[in-house]
Amino acid sequence: MIGSALQFVTNKMDAVIRQRLKSPPGSNKVILSSIMEPEGTIAIKEENVLLFSLVNIQKDPIAGGEVRRFPLGDQVVVGKAPSVHLNLFIILAAHFKAEQTREGLDMLSMGIAFLQGMPLWNEQTSPGMPEGIAKLIFELESPDFHQQSHIWGAIGAKYMPSVLYKVRTIIVDDGTIDQVLPTVKTTVKDIS
Numbered sequence: 001m002i003g004s005a006l007q008f009v010t011n012k013m014d015a016v017i018r019q020r021l022k023s024p025p026g027s028n029k030v031i032l033s034s035i036m037e038p039e040g041t042i043a044i045k046e047e048n049v050l051l052f053s054l055v056n057i058q059k060d061p062i063a064g065g066e067v068r069r070f071p072l073g074d075q076v077v078v079g080k081a082p083s084v085h086l087n088l089f090i091i092l093a094a095h096f097k098a099e100q101t102r103e104g105l106d107m108l109s110m111g112i113a114f115l116q117g118m119p120l121w122n123e124q125t126s127p128g129m130p131e132g133i134a135k136l137i138f139e140l141e142s143p144d145f146h147q148q149s150h151i152w153g154a155i156g157a158k159y160m161p162s163v164l165y166k167v168r169t170i171i172v173d174d175g176t177i178d179q180v181l182p183t184v185k186t187t188v189k190d191i192s
Contacts, residue, residue, distance in 0.1 A: 004130035093162035
């Protein structure tokens with residue numbers, strides 16, 4: 001589900017940037033990828049692209065947490081375990097050769113403009129959203145220099161011009177029915 005959601009956004013951003021740059025189809029400008037391989041080498045061989053990379057997953061402390069109930073016909077109500085609401089932290093980084101820094105920064109600006117112009121993703125704003133994804137909300141984060149240094153150190157890479165986005169809310173739900181309860185049809189009034 002997380003991979004499908006991020007690939008969907010990556011594909012849309014790539015198509016818009018390719019169109020703005022008048023690039024031919026098949027020449028990717030935005031790639032969903034880890035920045036580093038586990039053994040410490042750079043994960044992407046292509047240069048002159050924007051990397052869209054997941055750097056953290058957190059449980060949303062505000063959303064979810066209570067048992068949900070759904071009507072099932074007119075006979076019963078289904079009690080379900082709570083879903084897990086996740087926030088994703090994504091880096092959009094310009095991976096360009098040093099002599100093409102200006103082009104990389106211009107393309108990074110296009111990526112930022114794309115996400116700022118479309119902060120809410122749902123079926124109405126983005127037809128064809130992956131199954132199970134109701135909405136995604138992109139929020140630009142502003143880590144200070146120390147936090148940014150820590151993020152890149154944790155990734156194990158040298159700094160690249162980049163921005164950090166928080167993506168709310170991926171809902172993880174296995175669809176399991178925990179219990180089926182009869183619908184309350186009458187009430188008894190206590191007359192004491």
